[in-house]
Structure formats: structure tokens, C-alpha cells
Amino acid sequence: MSQVVVDISVSLDGYITGPNAGVDNGLGDGGMALHDWVFHGNDADKAVLDNSFEATGAVIQGRKLFDVIDAPGGWSDEMGYGAKPTGEVNPPIFVLTHSAPEKTRLGDRFHFVSSVEDAVEQARAVAGSKDVVVMGGGQVCHQVLAAGLADVLRLHMATVVLGDGDRLFPAVAAPAVGLELVESVSTPTAQHLTYRVVKEK
Numbered sequence: 126m127s128q129v130v131v132d133i134s135v136s137l138d139g140y141i142t143g144p145n146a147g148v149d150n151g152l153g154d155g156g157m158a159l160h161d162w163v164f165h166g167n168d169a170d171k172a173v174l175d176n177s178f179e180a181t182g183a184v185i186q187g188r189k190l191f192d193v194i195d196a197p198g199g200w201s202d203e204m205g206y207g208a209k210p211t212g213e214v215n216p217p218i219f220v221l222t223h224s225a226p227e228k229t230r231l232g233d234r235f236h237f238v239s240s241v242e243d244a245v246e247q248a249r250a251v252a253g254s255k256d257v258v259v260m261g262g263g264q265v266c267h268q269v270l271a272a273g274l275a276d277v278l279r280l281h282m283a284t285v286v287l288g289d290g291d292r293l294f295p296a297v298a299a300p301a302v303g304l305e306l307v308e309s310v311s312t313p314t315a316q317h318l319t320y321r322v323v324k325e326k
Contacts, residue, residue: 127252128276129245131259131266132177133293134159134315135280140290141263151193158285162315169310173317177279178207181216182255183248185241187265188222195230206260216258217251219244221265241268263293271300275322278304282316 135141136159143153152159162170184206194200206215218235221244225237238244248257256277259269269275303323310317 127182127249127254127256129249129257129259129269129274130177130180130277130279131269131275132277132279133259133261133263133266133281134162134283135293136283136285136287136290138286138288139293140287141261141266141293142290143287144289146291148192148196149198151190151199153287153290155285155287156290158287159281159283161283161285162281162312162317166314167312169312170314170317173281173310174207177258180256181207181258182252183216183257184218185244185248185257185259185265185269186218186220187262188220188224190260190262190265191218191220191222191235195226195235197230200231216255217248219248221268241265241272241274245269245274263291267294267299270302270322273324275302278302278320278322280316280318280320282318284314 133141141159143156146153146156163174206218215234220235220237221239221241222237223239229235236247238247245257259266259275270278304320305323306318307321308319
């Protein structure tokens with residue numbers, strides 16, 4: 126059965142980018158360390174990445190992240206979703222924004238929606254039995270969790286303290302989210318923690 130999975134790499138101090146993140150510096154200063162497990166990990170890290178890719182039926186992301194991956198220095202034929210070549214089968218991506226671009230460099234796999242509820246509904250409709258993966262940025266991940274729309278939270282806790290950058294969770298009061306740990310994979314480059322979101326009855 127399809128699940129909505131918030132899946133993101135995060136530093137030990139809660140940042141999903143380093144400081145000065147932008148279109149030409151997507152992960153911010155020092156932020157590439159968040160993805161060491163993707164590019165320099167071991168077989169266990171690779172299995173986590175591959176399993177997530179295979180289970181993905183649709184993706185949700187924010188406009189800032191879209192602008193990074195659609196920029197000239199973003200995704201390419203060699204590197205796309207799940208760190209896979211874009212020639213492989215790639216899921217449709219729903220981008221949360223109030224201002225859709227006139228055209229995209231990466232083609233028509235992107236769909237632009239204005240609310241998190243619409244994004245989840247449309248993504249579920251095309252994902253079939255596969256998962257809807259919310260890949261970032263932090264604000265979108267938190268929106269989905271706070272709205273009670275997530276079924277799973279999967280954190281890839283990188284072995285780095287970034288000190289500053291974009292937070293996964295806001296530094297202000299926000300709705301509580303109940304979680305139950307269902308899987309953990311420990312490697313030298315990351316702690317891969319999968320939680321079931323406990324829904325209020």
C-alpha cells in the first residue's frame with residue numbers, strides 16, 4: 126500500500142543544508158557532507174538508497190529545491206533522483222510553489238501545485254502501490270509532517286555538525302509528531318532511522 130514518506134539527510138544539529146545555500150550552492154557551505162553516505166558509503170548505505178529508489182512512485186519537493194536541481198549545474202543525464210542516471214525510470218515530481226516557471230530544463234516530469242494537500246493527493250494518484258517520497262527542502266518536509274499527511278519519517282543522520290543553514294524543524298513552536306522507530310541501519314557515514322508516524326485517533 127502506498128505510503129507518504131518524508132525522507133531527508135540531516136546533520137546532527139538538525140540542518141538540511143549548510144549556510145549560504147542557493148541555486149549555485151545547493152547544499153550550502155560544507156553541506157555536501159550530508160550526502161557522504163550517498164557518494165562514499167558502504168554496501169549498507171547503497172542498499173538504503175537503492176531500496177528507497179525502487180519503492181518511489183512519486184516525489185514531492187519545494188520550489189527552492191526545484192530551482193537548484195533544474196539549474197544548469199543541477200541534475201543531469203548522469204545524476205538525477207536517487208543519485209541515479211536520468212535515463213533510468215524516474216518518478217513524476219510535484220513541486221510546491223505559488224509561481225510555476227514558464228519552462229523547465231529537465232522536461233515535463235515536473236508538476237506544479239500550490240498546496241501541500243494537493244501535492245499529496247496528486248502524487249498518491251500516480252504513485253499506485255509505490256511510495257510518495259517528500260525529499261525536501263526542510264520547510265516542505267515539516268509542512269507534510271505538521272499537516273498529519275506523512276506515514277513515515279526516514280532520517281539519514283550524517284556524521285557532521287554544520288552549525289548553521291536551513292533547519293529541518295523550525296526553531297519556533299510547532300505541532301508535536303508522535304513517532305515509533307521501526308528500522309535503524311548504522312554505517313560509518315550515517316545513521317539511517319525509519320520511524321512510523323503515530324496518528325492520533
